[in-house]
Amino acid sequence: MSDMQSLASSITAVTSPFRHYLHELHERYQALNDGAVADYIPELTLAKPEWFGICVVTKAGQVFEIGDCDQLFTIQSISKAFVYGLALEDHGRDYVNSKVSVEPTGEAFNAIVLDEKTNRPYNPMVNAGAIATTDLVKGANSTERLKRMLAMFKRYTGRDHDINVPIFLSEKATGFRNRAMAYLMLNFGMVSDRVDETLDLYFQQCSIMVTAKDLAMLSATLANGGVNPVTGERALDERYVQDVISVMLTCGMYDGSGEWAYRVGMPAKSGVGGGITAVAPNTLGVGTFSPLLDAKGNSARGIKVCEALSHDFGLHLFNVAQPAHDLAECIAGNDADNW
């Protein structure tokens, strides 16, 4: 993007009626106090229930931010989608598929369950499949593997990321279910024998600090075919973008994935830190942050925001009806009278 183009798009981003729309959405759902912050480790209970950020990044690189978009929180399970992309790049589709299937489970994210016939974990978006995926990240040692992962996130978001060390240590000290799953998979030859190193890496990847804006950059990059729309840097090989977003659509919201596909229809991934990243392919990425979670571990306000965006702008993948508003017109300010 040229300097003039990026200046033009940042001016649009400040004055556009779309910004006004997002502001109203934020106000509407700030009042919603359903759900509870995650409490399986003490550090996550420090999250403030009122925190709420919505960020949208378009394919053209326009950034719209409302509310707490600079508040850092841990990426948690959202990392799983992107590490899956890295594993695909490292090994190719066939090998990765031989270790992790792509079937929804209908079970909770931490269920200890493997496919009975093949012994593979069901999909890369639940913990068992994510641990198997993390095992596939190449690198001579744990430091190199972590560095490669952090470099990957930087390509997507355009900035460096830190790990929240107290959260990492708490995840590591209490992650007995994850440990059990990893050893069960070792028993079936689904993961290599560097199990403890992989578990550490998995707990570290969950503890990467991000903002709602980062989450919007992550999904906008996928929406833009794997290239960050602001920096122009490629984050994921184009061949694997479709793989990652298909699994996000069918499995990204855990056992809420079917209802999500039905109501929202945008490939997405949630995390217990309160984030959701959602992709409208070829159009935009959404990042939301609100730590109040529903019973399935998905952010309650985030779900509402994505549902409204999908409905109002026809972003559902299978939408064939005329949406209430035309996104491009709204962003450009041509239907300002409607807002």
Ligand code: GLN
């Ligand atoms: N660290 C969490 C775990 O492994 C991540 C789960 C999540 O975000 N759903 O249990």
